[in-house]
Amino acid sequence: MxxxxxxxxLTILRIIxxxxxxLAFINDYPAFCAVLFIISxxxxxxxxxxxxxxxxxxxxxxxxxxxxxxxTYATVFFCLYSVERIPLFFIVGFVIIQLLQAAGALLLxxxxxxxxxxxxxxxxxxxxxxxxxxxxxxxFNIIEDRLFINLICLxxxxxxxxxxxxxxxxxxxxxxxxxxxxxxxxxx
Numbered sequence: 001m002x003x004x005x006x007x008x009x010l011t012i013l014r015i016i017x018x019x020x021x022x023l024a025f026i027n028d029y030p031a032f033c034a035v036l037f038i039i040s041x042x043x044x045x046x047x048x049x050x051x052x053x054x055x056x057x058x059x060x061x062x063x064x065x066x067x068x069x070x071x072t073y074a075t076v077f078f079c080l081y082s083v084e085r086i087p088l089f090f091i092v093g094f095v096i097i098q099l100l101q102a103a104g105a106l107l108l109x110x111x112x113x114x115x116x117x118x119x120x121x122x123x124x125x126x127x128x129x130x131x132x133x134x135x136x137x138x139x140f141n142i143i144e145d146r147l148f149i150n151l152i153c154l155x156x157x158x159x160x161x162x163x164x165x166x167x168x169x170x171x172x173x174x175x176x177x178x179x180x181x182x183x184x185x186x187x188x
Contacts, residue, residue: 004056010047011061014040014068018075025079033079034137040072041130066105069126070098076133084146085136090153097164104168119170125163132156 017040024032047065051057077094080086132152143149 003050003054004058007047007051007056007061008058008064010043010050011064011068013043014072015064018071021072021075022079030137030140033076034134037072037076037133037137041134044069044072044126066101070102073129073133074098076137080133080136085140085149087146087150087153090157093157094160097160101164101167119167121163121166121170125160125167128156128159 017036021033021036021040024036044065047061051061073094077086077091081088081091135152136149
């Protein structure tokens, strides 16, 4: 194994963790679920750091990383929803946002050959989802107040929505800049 392979290996590890998380959740081991989720989160931070530090970012990594993120969060959210720890409105909002993000990324790649990579708004959204999941897993049997949980979910959904809007406008700007450059080159 070479250092350039480490980011993608860490990302694949996050995907491999998902079925183990589901098994632990089904068998009612919330503390183990929290440990798996923390490992997944740490490997997510580490893969990006290694890729940037050792200049081994790849288009495969730019695609695999958000897939692993979406798979991880969707799994945790649906598990938490199944035991009424996350409200339906959050699940619906999360799914809609993820579908819109995926469609936007696909359009950018298809039309402009731009592979979308993480940015600050995306990291803020990811961190808010991480905190929501970890909070739910750590305090699974302690906090019973549905209104409190719903308000936290609403707040996180608002952060995800705003971050996605900023993310979209930034990449739409990049796409327009790329188009303007190509038009300028064609005119010469």
